[in-house]
Amino acid sequence: MMDLSYILNHLGEDRDQYFGAVAPPIIQTSNFALPSVAHLRDAMVSELDHHLYSRGNNPTVEILRKKMAALEQTEDALILSSGAAAMATAVIGLVEKGDHIVCVQHPYSWTRHLLDQFLPRFGVTATFVDGSKMDEIAAAIQPNSRILFLESPNTMTFGIQDLQACAILARQHGLISCIDNSSASPIFQQPARWGIDLVMHSATKYINGHSDVVAGVICGSKTLIRQIFDRAYMVLGPILSPGDAAMILRGLRTLPIRLARSQESSCLIASRLEQHPAVLSVIHPWLDSFPQKELVRLQMAGSGGLFSFLLQTTEPDHIFRFVESLKMFLLAVSWGGHESLVFPIAAVHNLPGKPAPPYPINLVRLYIGLEDPDELWRDLENALSTIPS
Ligand SMILES: *Cc1c(COP(=O)(O)O)cnc(C)c1O
Numbered sequence: 001m002m003d004l005s006y007i008l009n010h011l012g013e014d015r016d017q018y019f020g021a022v023a024p025p026i027i028q029t030s031n032f033a034l035p036s037v038a039h040l041r042d043a044m045v046s047e048l049d050h051h052l053y054s055r056g057n058n059p060t061v062e063i064l065r066k067k068m069a070a071l072e073q074t075e076d077a078l079i080l081s082s083g084a085a086a087m088a089t090a091v092i093g094l095v096e097k098g099d100h101i102v103c104v105q106h107p108y109s110w111t112r113h114l115l116d117q118f119l120p121r122f123g124v125t126a127t128f129v130d131g132s133k134m135d136e137i138a139a140a141i142q143p144n145s146r147i148l149f150l151e152s153p154n155t156m157t158f159g160i161q162d163l164q165a166c167a168i169l170a171r172q173h174g175l176i177s178c179i180d181n182s183s184a185s186p187i188f189q190q191p192a193r194w195g196i197d198l199v200m201h202s203a204t205k206y207i208n209g210h211s212d213v214v215a216g217v218i219c220g221s222k223t224l225i226r227q228i229f230d231r232a233y234m235v236l237g238p239i240l241s242p243g244d245a246a247m248i249l250r251g252l253r254t255l256p257i258r259l260a261r262s263q264e265s266s267c268l269i270a271s272r273l274e275q276h277p278a279v280l281s282v283i284h285p286w287l288d289s290f291p292q293k294e295l296v297r298l299q300m301a302g303s304g305g306l307f308s309f310l311l312q313t314t315e316p317d318h319i320f321r322f323v324e325s326l327k328m329f330l331l332a333v334s335w336g337g338h339e340s341l342v343f344p345i346a347a348v349h350n351l352p353g354k355p356a357p358p359y360p361i362n363l364v365r366l367y368i369g370l371e372d373p374d375e376l377w378r379d380l381e382n383a384l385s386t387i388p389s
Pocket of ligand 1: 082083084085108155180182183201202203204205214215216334
């Protein structure tokens with residue numbers, strides 16, 4: 001495996017080609033001129049490996065592509081315009097009409113929508129299983145099953161799957177194993193090391209890390225990446241713009257130190273919350289109280305800034321006053337940036353036209369960013385004091 005600092009600071013950056021510039025150039029072009037008909041013919045045969053047209057490949061995006069493949073220890077990668085595009089493009093590139101997908105329960109909401117609303121329109125079905133139970137996963141596999149879709153940890157309740165056991169099971173039954181690795185990050189978990197075939201990310205989260213770009217990544221073998229490129233990527237057209245790729249390359253330089261900071265602060269705040277009388281329990285993969293903690297320590301090197309807790313109160317008004325009293329935590333979806341966030345599940349109960357969320361009403365998710373953790377804790381304590389006991 002290549003050294004982390006080499007990947008983040010140098011891999012894929014051919015600085016001789018651009019005046020020695022330290023920051024990569026934004027190659028803002030849709031189209032590329034070829035020097036001969038022979039070159040044009042080569043590029044037409046394999047757009048992924050040539051510069052022909054920026055829907056297929058662009059030099060700035062390609063730098064990010066090489067770095068992401070190296071970070072996930074896979075042969076190749078694709079960069080996309082959102083994490084949702086990464087999940088959808090990968091799955092659509094792999095399935096046929098009549099295929100079946102086994103997926104863990106409570107994946108990211110739009111992954112769920114892809115599998116239980118969108119794909120059934122095209123004759124592809126899915127079964128959702130408790131990913132902590134290997135026998136439940138095995139029992140859901142059918143003769144037409146094609147994909148095992150994992151998300152470990154997921155981003156509300158932090159369910160963990162045994163990646164090695166899942167990879168072996170999938171291989172035994174001829175399924176392609178896929179994982180949404182966004183919440184672990186490529187720094188804290190490399191699923192390909194355990195035999196998982198495809199590793200996806202919402203790069204909007206930790207990878208960019210500054211809450212100013214939406215992007216996605218698919219990492220895998222050259223064969224699978226090529227299949228997804230030929231059968232879905234070129235048709236759907238989800239390429240990232242070169243300008244956004246440059247933003248993500250900048251964000252990526254600091255990925256390990258951002259994660260280390262969020263990890264340390266989130267552990268500190270989670271363990272203080274565990275002692276607080278207004279809190280019923282805390283769901284944080286790195287705490288001793290976490291049910292799957294042995295598996296976490298085996299396959300992850302950290303769990304990052306995201307965790308949830310249950311308040312003692314189930315009164316929506318108390319929960320809303322608590323979150324609205326916070327000054328350091330923005331009330332928002334998403335996570336993975338510099339800024340701390342709060343998301344109370346109670347806020348999305350009884351939304352018109354939306355199904356009820358599969359989580360308890362007193363669940364509150366926090367994302368701990370890069371601020372001073374003591375300052376964040378004072379803010380939380382103050383806001384918790386608004387809840388009547
Ligand atoms: C945000 C998110 C996505 C979707 O990514 P976008 O970049 O918002 O399209 C997918 N999976 C997880 C776990 C996420 O948190």
